[in-house]
Amino acid sequence: MSVRMKCNQCPVRSTSICSSIGVESARDLGRVVHRMRIPEGRVIYGGNQRAKTFGIIISGVVKLVIVKPDGRTQIVGLQFPSDFVGRPYSDTSGVFAEAATDLELCCFSGRVFEDLLRDHADLERVVLKRTLNDLDGARDWMFLLGRKSAQEKVASLLHLIAERAAEPACDCSEMPVSPSTFRLPLSRTEIAECLGLRVETVCRQLAQLKSRGIIATNRRRTFTVNEMAELKRFAEMPVE
Amino acid sequence: MSVRMKCNQCPVRSTSICSSIGVESARDLGRVVHRMRIPEGRVIYGGNQRAKTFGIIISGVVKLVIVKPDGRTQIVGLQFPSDFVGRPYSDTSGVFAEAATDLELCCFSGRVFEDLLRDHADLERVVLKRTLNDLDGARDWMFLLGRKSAQEKVASLLHLIAERAAEPACDCSEMPVSPSTFRLPLSRTEIAECLGLRVETVCRQLAQLKSRGIIATNRRRTFTVNEMAELKRFAEMPVE
DNA sequence: CGGGTCGTTGACTCGAATCAATATAGGTGG
DNA sequence: CCACCTATATTGATTCGAGTCAACGACCCG
Numbered sequence: 001m002s003v004r005m006k007c008n009q010c011p012v013r014s015t016s017i018c019s020s021i022g023v024e025s026a027r028d029l030g031r032v033v034h035r036m037r038i039p040e041g042r043v044i045y046g047g048n049q050r051a052k053t054f055g056i057i058i059s060g061v062v063k064l065v066i067v068k069p070d071g072r073t074q075i076v077g078l079q080f081p082s083d084f085v086g087r088p089y090s091d092t093s094g095v096f097a098e099a100a101t102d103l104e105l106c107c108f109s110g111r112v113f114e115d116l117l118r119d120h121a122d123l124e125r126v127v128l129k130r131t132l133n134d135l136d137g138a139r140d141w142m143f144l145l146g147r148k149s150a151q152e153k154v155a156s157l158l159h160l161i162a163e164r165a166a167e168p169a170c171d172c173s174e175m176p177v178s179p180s181t182f183r184l185p186l187s188r189t190e191i192a193e194c195l196g197l198r199v200e201t202v203c204r205q206l207a208q209l210k211s212r213g214i215i216a217t218n219r220r221r222t223f224t225v226n227e228m229a230e231l232k233r234f235a236e237m238p239v240e
Numbered sequence: 241m242s243v244r245m246k247c248n249q250c251p252v253r254s255t256s257i258c259s260s261i262g263v264e265s266a267r268d269l270g271r272v273v274h275r276m277r278i279p280e281g282r283v284i285y286g287g288n289q290r291a292k293t294f295g296i297i298i299s300g301v302v303k304l305v306i307v308k309p310d311g312r313t314q315i316v317g318l319q320f321p322s323d324f325v326g327r328p329y330s331d332t333s334g335v336f337a338e339a340a341t342d343l344e345l346c347c348f349s350g351r352v353f354e355d356l357l358r359d360h361a362d363l364e365r366v367v368l369k370r371t372l373n374d375l376d377g378a379r380d381w382m383f384l385l386g387r388k389s390a391q392e393k394v395a396s397l398l399h400l401i402a403e404r405a406a407e408p409a410c411d412c413s414e415m416p417v418s419p420s421t422f423r424l425p426l427s428r429t430e431i432a433e434c435l436g437l438r439v440e441t442v443c444r445q446l447a448q449l450k451s452r453g454i455i456a457t458n459r460r461r462t463f464t465v466n467e468m469a470e471l472k473r474f475a476e477m478p479v480e
Numbered sequence: 481c482g483g484g485t486c487g488t489t490g491a492c493t494c495g496a497a498t499c500a501a502t503a504t505a506g507g508t509g510g
Numbered sequence: 511c512c513a514c515c516t517a518t519a520t521t522g523a524t525t526c527g528a529g530t531c532a533a534c535g536a537c538c539c540g
Binding site for chain 1: 529530537
């Protein structure tokens with residue numbers, strides 16, 4: 001099976017960077033890709049990872065983490081299917097990328113991709129656009145970290161995940177039950193690490209949302225959002 | 241006086257994007273620039289600002305702010321001389337840019353710059369590199385907002401500002417007194433808005449640092465860092 | 481079925497927010 | 511140029527939200 005074939009049946013083709021570049025760039029990119037399965041917990045880049053890796057997430061979730069020597073941990077980004085993974089033009093970033101769930105990654109190895117970037121202005125433009133969007137996202141997240149209450153933080157993250165999980169490209173959904181049920185890609189501890197909170201606080205806020213009927217959880221990672229609109233309200237209102 | 245002349249004597253030429261592009265791009269860019277003085281408090285883009293503006297800061301400081309309807313405010317970025325100001329490829333960003341001090345800006349108006357970006361791959365590449373650095377910076381800041389104590393937050397911000405203020409391109413320094421004295425580009429309230437704190441908390445932490453002899457302040461905005469190394473320690477240690 | 485990790489809940493503490501009262505710089509107008 | 515006036519900064523007293531410590535419960539794996 002040729003690479004072209006693989007790209008043609010790629011589930012994220014229409015939403016990834018591949019959809020925004022010219023045929024020539026797409027062809028050159030298609031030549032150097034290979035699919036890869038990565039188990040939960042594996043570090044993709046950063047830290048002691050020597051080789052640069054770039055890729056597009058086909059399925060699964062990647063977390064971007066900052067860990068300080070004293071153990072304090074902050075998750076500074078989440079990436080979902082169709083997102084671009086990698087940090088071009090630098091190999092010294094305090095951030096590292098780790099598989100939050102098992103992943104399917106369409107990846108191209110370091111040097112090759114950077115050469116491609118240099119040679120294909122359209123590819124570089126689309127990476128720039130993605131990066132600018134990531135920056136907007138990071139800034140919205142800064143507002144959350146600096147100004148929102150625990151209640152709002154938890155509601156915001158659930159809302160964000162629920163929206164991404166609902167996208168067709170994402171296989172997080174378990175079964176199209178009534179509103180939206182999906183498997184949470186993060187543990188309680190990881191949720192806390194996203195939000196600048198402690199696990200216990202996250203649990204208490206989840207309990208609150210449950211008692212109000214806005215969400216439901218049975219098995220640990222199985223989530224149902226009953227009232228998406230309510231959830232959004234909670235994500236932006238100081239309290240009730 | 242020609243534009244070329246103006247560029248030749250530009251104080252931030254060697255550190256801005258202009259230093260990283262080819263002669264042809266530099267020439268084309270030089271054709272469309274004009275200097276502008278902008279008073280403290282003026283909004284440069286975002287909010288109700290219709291016209292897109294791009295530019296390079298020659299002197300002064302720009303703050304990037306998110307304000308929510310209920311009045312909660314978070315500063316999500318600071319930009320110093322030689323930094324690039326503007327948000328290409330989008331006009332709907334919740335962030336807006338405001339002059340934190342009086343500014344001197346070398347600016348190019350919207351459409352023209354975006355066309356230039358498209359036509360000059362080297363210019364686009366250097367904007368991409370800057371954006372990636374901004375993203376790294378935003379993520380470091382997320383760690384600060386999510387995980388640092390008030391003490392560390394204040395020390396971190398002062399350290400960051402002191403480093404940028406010390407750069408030759410920056411005219412913040414007042415007089416080369418013993419260690420480093422400079423004019424703070426932010427009010428106490430703005431410092432609080434950077435850090436996800438309240439004014440009162442910022443004051444108390446400043447008082448702490450003063451009583452330890454690490455910094456000194458006489459007139460409100462005049463700051464001296466006595467012990468840069470100590471300040472850095474405080475920026476990263478849970479407490480003392 | 482048993483062990484261990486992860487999640488949940490409760491009691492208490494602590495750091496930063498809030499509320500309130502001055503103090504001081506710096507600008508303004510007389 | 512000086513005295514006043516206002517916005518900004520500072521300090522104190524108290525409250526409150528989230529952190530910490532501790533125990534228990536439940537899901538998941540072998």
